[in-house]
Ligand SMILES: O=C(O)CCC(=O)C(=O)O
């Protein structure tokens with residue numbers, strides 16, 4: 001009878017075996033901790049099982065030393081300037097607020113389908129391209145005044161880290177060195193999400209179930225819980241780790257790897273106590289690039305699972321459909 005929760009008199013903290021929160025596989029990218037082959041193996045295992053893993057910042061700090069990483073200070077500064085943006089008075093952020101889908105820098109609410117969606121999401125977001133910086137930075141918010149400087153530096157550093165991770169992945173897949181360099185990784189979008197405290201989290205969502213449509217995403221979240229991953233038929237909460245990034249495999253990497261890597265479906269839930277902010281860096285191919293299963297992976301026993309498609313049309317369809325019908329796989333796959 002002692003197991004009955006109704007027999008417990010007072011419980012301050014939820015016992016661990018009652019928690020659906022989950023620490024997703026942690027990959028230590030520090031070169032001091034594993035050899036290169038060991039790091040690649042960890043990435044492969046985590047990517048195949050979950051499609052999602054965080055790299056610890058302790059490590060990133062080490063990488064900073066060799067000029068490839070993102071410093072903890074820059075991560076904190078970026079989170080702070082983004083939060084400042086979301087907390088500013090509307091007049092100061094009116095320069096980027098728009099309903100126009102064709103504007104590459106957009107600050108708006110809910111999803112891309114506000115006018116047509118039946119239910120809205122408890123989320124504001126700001127998105128803008130970042131690469132090449134000189135082509136886009138003039139379109140970014142003018143306030144806070146440090147925004148462009150801080151987020152500009154951040155975008156360059158996360159891009160380097162993403163390229164480094166892609167290089168490890170291409171080696172793990174058995175593709176030639178530099179496979180993902182050039183046009184396959186020429187696009188970088190920073191998309192920041194802000195979920196204010198919500199009056200009824202049980203009835204609403206910050207972001208619905210989706211897989212990211214791009215190649216690979218680096219997500220910076222703060223200490224506030226909200227990200228969930230769909231695994232084996234249930235939602236698992238991703239415990240935020242201090243100074244860590246979540247790396248999320250996108251649909252395009254699933255296609256190029258011919259399903260060797262699978263994107264994880266995820267969503268963002270809200271809470272009633274504290275606002276939550278997350279910053280995604282979405283890397284992907286340039287507009288006219290053709291995405292298809294890498295030829296080197298195709299054999300008689302491993303035929304292509306997907307047809308080739310043009311990135312521009314893929315993204316046009318995905319951003320509209322992704323959050324609504326979840327039918328992408330049927331649209332893309334060969335079978
Ligand atoms: O806020 C989060 O944790 C999730 C964000 C996300 O999945 C996205 O922007 O695609």
Ligand SMILES: [Fe+2]
Pocket residue numbers: 210211212266
């Ligand atoms: Fe996502």
